[in-house]
Amino acid sequence: DVKVTQSSRYLVKRTGEKVFLECVQDMDHENMFWYRQDPGLGLRLIYFSYDVKMKEKGDIPEGYSVSREKKERFSxxxxxxxxxxxxxxxxASSLLAGRHGYTFGSGTRLTVV
Amino acid sequence: AQSVTQLDSQVPVFEEAPVELRCNYSSSVSVYLFWYVQYPNQGLQLLLKYLSGSTLVESINGFEAEFNKSQTSFHLRKPSVHISDTAEYFCAVTSSGSARQLTFGSGTQLTVLP
Incomplete structure (x- = not known):
């Protein structure tokens, strides 16, 4: 089975800190995605990438950036x-075409204090 | 562009009762459809998907969904729910072809009561 691993399940950071959330997939998927999920708002797409060193803004990119230096890792x-x-x-990650759907990581619950 | 509407944000149901979670989509092209489940504090897991062929698709844990092209719907059903089915359920759509992204609905929280 494809595995998508997010480095932390829970994270607490202070206002103003620079925060890195790491995501690694082990099945050579071309596409990778970052979403945030908030009560009542569903899933909102932050950034996505279809290839190494490629990135595209999603619906809510403000305040975020991404890095994809290797195919398996999307930060x-x-x-x-x-x-x-x-x-x-x-x-989340997926193969080239949408018919395969996405494989999601377990999520990182980030609290900024 | 596609969109997905999940008509109910919360569905409470008693254990062993049947349940239907509704999903309608909008698309001008042929689609693939998915249902995902999210248990508390976890990521989303694929429950079932419709790509082509039989319009009725089933999951391994007793859920089924029927693709209805004329009504642009993909409702999720289970004849008898268990406490362990309590979770949030997301419907998603993508165009059949070279599209790479899914469009998700806003989710339905299913709560199974004892």
Whole structure:
């Protein structure tokens, strides 16, 4: 089975800190995605990548950046964490075409204090 | 562009009762459809998917969904729910072809009561 691993399940950071959320997949998937999930708002796409060194903004990229230096790793960066970035962050990966659906990581619950 | 509407945000149901979680989509092209389940403090897991062929698809834990093209729906059903089915359920759609992204609905929280 494809495995998508997010480095932390729970994370607490202080306002203003630079935060790195790491995501690694082990099945050579081309596509990788970062979402945040908040009560009542569903899943909101932050950034996605279809190839190494490629990145595209999703629906809510403000305050975030990403890095994809290797095919298996897609990092989400909070340049200066703020309390409104307290959320559940979900990473997903998929094969080339949408018919395969996504495989999600277990999520990182980030609290910014 | 596609969109997905999950008509109910919360569905409470008693154990062993049947349940239907509704999903409607909007698309101008042929689609693939998915249901995902999310247990508390976990990521989403694929429950079942419709790509082509039989319009009724089943999961290993007793859920089924029926693709209805004329009504643009993909409702999820289970004839008898268990406490362990308590979770959030997401419907998702993508266009059949070279599309790479899924469009998700806003989710339905299913709570099974004893």
């Amino acid at each position: 989400l960066i909070l340049e200066s964490a703020s309390t409104n970035q307290t959320s559940m962050y979900l990473c």
